[in-house]
Amino acid sequence: xxxxxxxxxxxxxxxxxxxxxxxxxxxxxxxxxxxxxxxxxxxxxxxxxxxxxxxxxxxxxxxxxxxxxxxxxxxxxxxxxxxxxxxxxxxxxxxxxxxxxxxxxxxxxxxxxxxxxxxxxxxxxxxxxxxxxxxxxxxxxxxxxxxxxxxxxxxxxxxxxxxxxxxxxxxxxxxxxxxxxxxxxxxxxxxxxxxxxxxxxxxxxxxxxxxxxxxxxxxxxxxxxxxxxxxxxxxxxxxxxxxxxxxxxxxxxxxxxxxxxxxxxxxxxxxxxxxxxxxxxxxxxxxxxxxxxxxxxxxxxxxxxxxxxxxxxxxxxxxxxxxxxxxxxxxxxxxxxxxxxxxxxxxxxxxxxxxxxxxxxxxxxxxxxxxxxxxxxxxxxxxxxxxxxxxxxxxxxxxxx
Amino acid sequence: xxxxxxxxxxxxxxxxxxxxxxxxxxxxxxxxxxxxxxxxxxxxxxxxxxxxxxxxxxxxxxxxxxxxxxxxxxxxxxxxxxxxxxxxxxxxxxxxxxxxxxxxxxxxxxxxxxxxxxxxxxxxxxxxxxxxxxxxxxxxxxxxxxxxxxxxxxxxxxxxxxxxxxxxxxxxxxxxxxxxxxxxxxxxxxxxxxxxxxxxxxxxxxxxxxxxxxxxxxxxxxxxxxxxxxxxxxxxxxxxxxxxxxxxxxxxxxxxxxxxxxxxxxxxxxxxxxxxxxxxxxxxxxxxxxxxxxxxxxxxxxxxxxxxxxxxxxxxxxxxxxxxxxxxxxxxxxxxxxxxxxxxxxxxxxxxxxxxxxxxxxxxxxxxxxxxxxxxxxxxxxxxxxxxxxxxxxxxxxxxx
Numbered sequence: 001x002x003x004x005x006x007x008x009x010x011x012x013x014x015x016x017x018x019x020x021x022x023x024x025x026x027x028x029x030x031x032x033x034x035x036x037x038x039x040x041x042x043x044x045x046x047x048x049x050x051x052x053x054x055x056x057x058x059x060x061x062x063x064x065x066x067x068x069x070x071x072x073x074x075x076x077x078x079x080x081x082x083x084x085x086x087x088x089x090x091x092x093x094x095x096x097x098x099x100x101x102x103x104x105x106x107x108x109x110x111x112x113x114x115x116x117x118x119x120x121x122x123x124x125x126x127x128x129x130x131x132x133x134x135x136x137x138x139x140x141x142x143x144x145x146x147x148x149x150x151x152x153x154x155x156x157x158x159x160x161x162x163x164x165x166x167x168x169x170x171x172x173x174x175x176x177x178x179x180x181x182x183x184x185x186x187x188x189x190x191x192x193x194x195x196x197x198x199x200x201x202x203x204x205x206x207x208x209x210x211x212x213x214x215x216x217x218x219x220x221x222x223x224x225x226x227x228x229x230x231x232x233x234x235x236x237x238x239x240x241x242x243x244x245x246x247x248x249x250x251x252x253x254x255x256x257x258x259x260x261x262x263x264x265x266x267x268x269x270x271x272x273x274x275x276x277x278x279x280x281x282x283x284x285x286x287x288x289x290x291x292x293x294x295x296x297x298x299x300x301x302x303x304x305x306x307x308x309x310x311x312x313x314x315x316x317x318x319x320x321x322x323x324x325x326x327x328x329x330x331x332x333x334x335x336x337x338x339x340x341x342x343x344x345x346x347x348x349x350x351x352x353x354x355x356x357x358x359x360x361x362x363x364x365x366x367x368x369x370x371x372x373x374x375x376x377x378x379x380x381x382x383x384x385x386x387x388x389x390x391x392x393x394x395x396x397x398x399x400x401x
Numbered sequence: 402x403x404x405x406x407x408x409x410x411x412x413x414x415x416x417x418x419x420x421x422x423x424x425x426x427x428x429x430x431x432x433x434x435x436x437x438x439x440x441x442x443x444x445x446x447x448x449x450x451x452x453x454x455x456x457x458x459x460x461x462x463x464x465x466x467x468x469x470x471x472x473x474x475x476x477x478x479x480x481x482x483x484x485x486x487x488x489x490x491x492x493x494x495x496x497x498x499x500x501x502x503x504x505x506x507x508x509x510x511x512x513x514x515x516x517x518x519x520x521x522x523x524x525x526x527x528x529x530x531x532x533x534x535x536x537x538x539x540x541x542x543x544x545x546x547x548x549x550x551x552x553x554x555x556x557x558x559x560x561x562x563x564x565x566x567x568x569x570x571x572x573x574x575x576x577x578x579x580x581x582x583x584x585x586x587x588x589x590x591x592x593x594x595x596x597x598x599x600x601x602x603x604x605x606x607x608x609x610x611x612x613x614x615x616x617x618x619x620x621x622x623x624x625x626x627x628x629x630x631x632x633x634x635x636x637x638x639x640x641x642x643x644x645x646x647x648x649x650x651x652x653x654x655x656x657x658x659x660x661x662x663x664x665x666x667x668x669x670x671x672x673x674x675x676x677x678x679x680x681x682x683x684x685x686x687x688x689x690x691x692x693x694x695x696x697x698x699x700x701x702x703x704x705x706x707x708x709x710x711x712x713x714x715x716x717x718x719x720x721x722x723x724x725x726x727x728x729x730x731x732x733x734x735x736x737x738x739x740x741x742x743x744x745x746x747x748x749x750x751x752x753x754x755x756x757x758x759x760x761x762x763x764x765x766x767x768x769x770x771x772x773x774x775x776x777x778x779x780x781x782x783x784x785x786x787x788x789x790x791x792x793x794x795x796x797x798x799x800x801x802x
Contacts, residue, residue, distance in 0.1 A: 001568060001598075001600070001660070002519055002523050002601050003568070004519060004520060004659055004669070005517060005672070006662060006663075006667075008672050015675075041473070044472055045467070047466050050465070052464075053461060053462075053465040056687065060454060060457040060461060060691075063448060063449045063453075063454060066446070066447065066448050069448040069449070069642075071444040071644040072644045073645055105682070105685070108680065109681055112679055116406060117405060118404065118406055119403075119406055121404050133680070137679060137680055168403050197402075198402035198403075199402070199403065200403050243473045243682075244471035244472045244473060244685070245464060245686065246682065246683070246684070258402055258403060258405055260407050262407075264410060266405050266407075266409070268405070271405065274416075277416050278533075278537045279509065279510060279513030279514060279538055280509065280510055281644075281647065282645075282647070283647065284646055284687075285646065286685075286688070290461075
């Protein structure tokens with residue numbers, strides 16, 4: 001009989017959003033007339049920009065005739081897209097070589113699969129609260145996790161403890177779920193810590209496009225030395241509304257080498273290249289053509305229109321919470337607003353309370369870790385109308401609490 | 402310092418096709434005037450059918466307006482496509498529940514990632530020669546592999562040895578690289594063996610669309626009992642020319658459960674669902690709309706036109722080899738022709754000989770395992786003209802050997 005990977009038994013029963021969907025469905029079945037407003041899952045709602053659509057259509061068109069038909073592409077992604085992303089980094093003041101960029105079907109795949117490159121025996125630091133994929137993918141691999149607490153005191157931006165050694169560090173900034181953003185000085189402390197510990201930072205910058213302050217780093221490579229210690233993951237999901245179109249990328253600098261137990265110098269770039277060449281066959285050519293269009297001048301402008309729309313939603317939510325005297329994080333430089341549940345409520349209890357009394361769906365902080373148990377996440381990805389209506393319901397319900 | 406996954410050191414240096422590309426590039430640079438004909442890599446060349454193109458365009462169109470925009474889809478794939486695939490199985494006489502089907506970006510990802518569900522401590526049987534992904538993905542996971550020899554004596558269709566126990570068995574039929582196809586009786590022996598050993602069969606049917614004999618099984622589920630012991634992987638790459646468009650699927654029957662060391666019954670279906678929900682975010686909606694169109698009546702007819710074209714190429718190659726008295730396998734029910742290198746030559750030596758003297762690129766059998774070292778693979782995915790020209794060069798060169 002095959003021995004299964006029994007580490008799966010250590011995963012929590014339900015994935016967060018499945019449980020939310022279950023509770024919402026049960027509520028809707030019991031109350032079919034109520035209009036439920038969903039500000040829970042971090043999914044965009046605005047259509048793709050016209051340039052992206054053109055690029056995608058062009059990709060489809062190419063598949064229809066023998067002269068332009070595209071078969072297997074490079075597993076690392078087409079040069080035209082890797083170069084477009086390298087130029088995008090450059091426009092944001094960061095130098096990233098196209099050769100170090102790998103195109104994928106999304107940052108979830110990359111952040112999930114990257115742990116394959118590491119041995120079981122490592123000290124892995126993961127913030128709590130955080131995007132659950134970092135935790136679950138490591139649990140699946142039988143790996144031990146050391147959590148670092150995000151809380152109101154540190155603004156949900158945990159900093160390294162110089163007296164504690166780590167080998168692998170996950171960071172997400174702008175953060176999912178808290179919306180908190182590291183500034184350059186803070187990231188510099190992390191990079192210095194990583195270099196001193198010969199550790200590797202796995203940096204998730206999926207929400208970088210929401211940063212408006214030019215002083216805030218949109219990439220860890222804005223910090224000197226980061227190429228010697230950091231892998232970066234990014235995605236077109238939030239930048240360009242590609243959640244259903246699927247395209248992500250990661251940067252694995254060739255500088256990133258470590259010595260194996262037998263003295264061999266191993267390159268994470270070479271390992272990731274081998275991993276992707278073996279277990280992945282490249283991202284759809286059609287999608288890569290759409291992604292290339294996203295990074296054109298007009299494509300970027302169209303993306304910015306959508307992002308600005310979401311940013312205005314975030315402002316509406318933030319203003320309401322301010323008015324209600326509810327402490328929150330994020331909401332600027334991020335599509336997420338992370339607030340303290342009123343009256344010290346536990347987050348799933350608050351979820352049910354909010355669903356029953358205001359018919360608004362958010363995400364319970366407990367789904368992101370122990371330190372989220374009294375917090376709640378709202379997203380700015382709804383329509384303007386729904387966001388405003390949800391906030392009116394908030395005012396009505398929570399002014400009284 | 403992070404401890405890396407040192408099992409990567411046990412992988413062979415170069416992926417097969419990278420090495421071929423290197424040798425061909427070197428030859429072309431030295432001989433820029435020579436016309437090289439590539440019948441090596443298993444990549445299609447015919448454009449997608451008109452229905453698939455329509456489906457893809459419709460998918461793109463939907464992304465462009467708010468009413469039809471699609472965000473995150475189900476990680477398992479959309480019901481419309483899972484049901485279309487279930488209906489496709491039914492047309493081929495096999496009952497597969499849509500609920501058991503998972504859509505992905507390709508069979509390479511699925512066959513590579515599936516090994517995550519299994520512990521290191523298993524007896525894993527892999528045919529030799531075979532598609533390198535099965536071997537490499539297990540080596541990356543630090544797993545031991547027991548090879549079963551394919552050779553001229555067993556028609557490159559190894560059968561189980563009742564005296565040897567296995568936990569996990571990889572099978573590929575129609576086979577890559579040999580083109581050999583198991584008949585129903587042979588697969589029945591495998592299924593019976595798997596049930597007797599409580600083993601699981603990982604069955605790769607990526608080339609099933611090339612089977613023309615209705616008596617030959619296009620799915621392992623054509624065999625009674627297979628749902629209790631087998632996972633099946635398939636793809637639109639060869640069925641519909643989706644090598645660059647990217648869509649695959651696998652079937653993980655809910656019947657497939659095993660008891661863990663602590664007595665818990667674990668379901669491979671539930672585990673794969675969790676794996677995909679955690680480390681994958683679904684296949685592009687656009688691609689799934691294209692795939693749905695493929696499985697329509699007209700879409701299937703258009704695919705068949707391309708497949709027939711390739712089958713005719715295979716016949717051209719097979720006829721030439723027959724004429725030359727060269728022993729070969731495959732070429733019927735498969736896009737691959739696997740032949741014995743003339744004069745007992747080693748396959749890489751024959752590769753160089755063929756490239757230098759006939760400017761034809763094939764794939765050295767050694768790239769697929771020890772038992773391929775005196776064999777050579779040609780594919781029928783070239784154009785008719787190139788295939789005919791390559792065979793004329795064969796006749797000229799090899800009639801003399």
